[in-house]
Amino acid sequence: MLIVSTLAEVRHIQQSRKVLQAQRAKGQNRIHFKKEDDSRRRAICSTLCTLEVQVTVYDATGIRDAAEARTGCLTxxxxxxxxxxxxxxxxxxxxxxxxxxxxxxxxAVRKFDVADTLAYEHMRPNQEPLLWVSDAVAWCVAKGGDWRRRVDPLITQVRKLP
Incomplete structure (x- = not known):
């Protein structure tokens, strides 16, 4: 399991959302990398690399149990x-x-003493364009090769979980 986290400073969020929304094809309410063709994927990767975001890849591929892997990544x-x-x-x-x-x-928020300062929520991808960054990077990292190279400028860290 790979989970990708995209970090953006508040001052860059609105502009990043605007850039991402402009990348949607006519009729799309979101970008879903798995459903794009390769030429669109290449264009989207280029655009992603212009955003003021930092991406961390949480690699739990060594954990066989999916629930345990997800718990480790979220923590x-x-x-x-x-x-x-x-x-x-x-x-x-x-x-x-x-x-x-x-x-x-x-x-986790109690373990790391951020229950009063860190809010968390679940949203559908069509509600938050920055989720599209994580989706695209996860797809590219999983594919490897040239796709991974295309998103490398975004990736600030890869955390391999035991």
Whole structure:
């Protein structure tokens, strides 16, 4: 399992959203990298690299149990956000995972003593364009090769989870 976190300073969020929304094809309400053709993927990658964002890849591919891998990734994200002074964590909503995610996040914000300063929420991808960055980078990292190279400028850290 790979989970990708995109960090943006508040002062860059609106502009990044605007740039991402402009990349949608006619009739699209979001960018979903898996459904794009290669020429659009290349163009989107180029645009992503112009954004003022930092991306961390949480690599839990060594953990066989999917629930355990997700818990480890979410906990590591909260740990990193606590260290960075992050204020808001938005997670792509998967209705089958919301309940377990909330349990994990509840425990993690207390473990890293940020329950009063870090808010977390689940949103659908069409509600938050910055989720598209994480989706695209995750796809590119999983594909590897030239796709990985295209998003390397965005990736500030890869955290391999045990």
């Amino acid at each position: 590591a994200i909260v740990e990193d956000m606590a260290a960075a002074g992050g204020r808001r964590l938005t997670i792509e909503q998967d209705d089958s995972l919301v309940h377990s995610d909330r349990r994990t996040l509840y425990a």
